[in-house]
Amino acid sequence: MSDENKSCSTPSNAEPTATRSTVPMWIFAVTLVLIYLGAVFFDHHSGWFSAKVYAPYGSVDEVDLYQPKSGAAAQLARGKQVYEQVCGLCHGTDGAGKPGQAPPLAGSEFVIAKGVSRLAHIPLLGVTGGIKVEGKDWNMSMAAMGAALSDSDLASVLTYIRSSWGNKAEAVTADDVKGVRASIKNPSPMNGPDVMKMPE
């Protein structure tokens, strides 16, 4: 320890002093070139980004394959969506109806009827007064809950209730609904007893 102290204090070993000098330009140049080459390399080799993630499709047909389908499945999906927004609150998401609120749609003779005219009239016009559903009397009132829906949306809802909860009846088309809508001359709620006598 004392040796070190001694050598430090000798004039010939004086502490070096820092002098000001600029960083040579070539260091900047080399750094820039290295960054540039790194970027080019990264660009060409995609690093760890998998092509399967960033360009997963080989052709437009392949992309098409993954698009949602039109047709029956799409109509049912749409019908379920509209049903749950517009009808389900009263008739129940399970279609079983609710005591004191709305009769069941599951198993209802109005819903699974062969023809769709009477069924389509119900949401288009509404019903007031006594109707019998599956042998049980109802004497309530339903407004024209489906009148504001498009032909296609109402067709989807009706198709959905005709093929859910054990119901098995044919699909309803937008043209069916359009036809029924066009045939309506007096858009006011129907009487229950009149609905009971209506042809399917």
Ligand code: HEC
């Ligand atoms: C605010 C409650 C409410 C909403 C919402 C509602 N309904 Fe009704 N619905 C009723 C009531 C109450 C009756 C029975 C009316 C009567 O007693 O005359 C009924 C009767 C029916 C009937 C005939 C009886 C049966 O059970 O089969 C059908 C079909 C029907 N509704 C379909 C629909 C459809 C489709 C929608 C949606 C577009 C809908 N309802 C929305 C309350 C509602």
